[in-house]
Amino acid sequence: MSRHKILIVEDEPVIAENISLYLDNNDFEVSGIAYDAAEAFDQLKTNTPDAVILDINLESDHSGIDIAQHINQRYQLPFIFLTSYADKNTLERAKQVKPDGYIVKPFNERTLLASLEIAISNYAERKNHGLPGLSMDKLNRYLHTPFSDREFEIVCLVYQGMTNSQIAEMVFISQNTVKTHLKNIHLKMDANTRLEVINNLRNLMLK
Template sequence: MSKIKILIVEDEPVIAENISLYLDNNDFEVSGIAYDSEDAMQQLKENTPDAVLLDINLESDTDGIDIARYIQEHYQLPFIFLTSYSDRITLERAKQVKPSGYIVKPFNERTLLASLEIAISNHAEEANHALPKLVMEKVNRQLHSPLSEREFELSQMIYEGKTNTQIAETLFITVNTVKTHLKSIYLKLDAGTRIEVIRKLQQAMLR
């Protein structure tokens, strides 16, 4: 499982590069930087990002809000607006497209990360491919030995309250195999019961 891919839509190269650098050093991966709406649409198609960071004011271009509408119609992706405090009027218009979050410039790096995470968590609709990735990144970063993809898949089903038999059925494996995976998970998460697994996953998300 790869990291969460973010598309940055920002016409100010300095800002874009800064964000890009910082995100790459954390749970995220920058799938690309778009400087105008045409760029953005192209990259949405080619790079299949998991979320979009979107500057509301693109000097050289039509409104960033138009791009947001485009994303809403053609993709089901969470998008976060970059905006400045002074820009109250566009903010009102921005609210109408219901972004997953706002980040107000100037922002520090902690704010950026936190806002992204919250936005992705809030965007908990049907096709939120980013959320599991986010959880896995955060969990594994806190483990000596990281969970494999399969193990993480099992963990999620544990989290959802599934029984071993149910897990076995949906994954088309035997209960014995489920148990074997569980043992590995318990070992890595330092847990003894499925409830402890749930607690650990929750704790990981809070950090």
């Protein structure tokens, strides 16, 4: 697991350096520091950060929120906001660009660290919506009664939209057996139809 590369966008050099040092000492790599929006756009183009820390209140023409929009449009990276003060309007605008975290100065450094970690892992999770993102371990953490190997295999096929007979054919068992497994899956997931199963899975994976 290589260190995650972070871009810091912060016009206050002291704070920026501070964060940079702290990240460097805690398994992150600082891919760059941008002191204004222009530099931020530049760094986004040349570097390939895994996440961005964005000060909302930059002293330049662009606010951090504009940069966030740019990130959403162009790079689809996770970012967290950093601010010393946010009025209702700013907070409203900040919410609209869907940040992956929000931290108010003065902040505990562990807050930043935890927020970053969670932002990155949640973001990675959101990117893998297909089946590949869902491991049996991950799924079982959300269930009262864990799935068996077979059940997991079948629930994946259900998720892909397979019918019982298609599943039966693929897994080399009878349709009756598929139905039995599905029945147990319904019980374990507290669902009544395969559509509920699929919705539950999607909700769990999005979390």
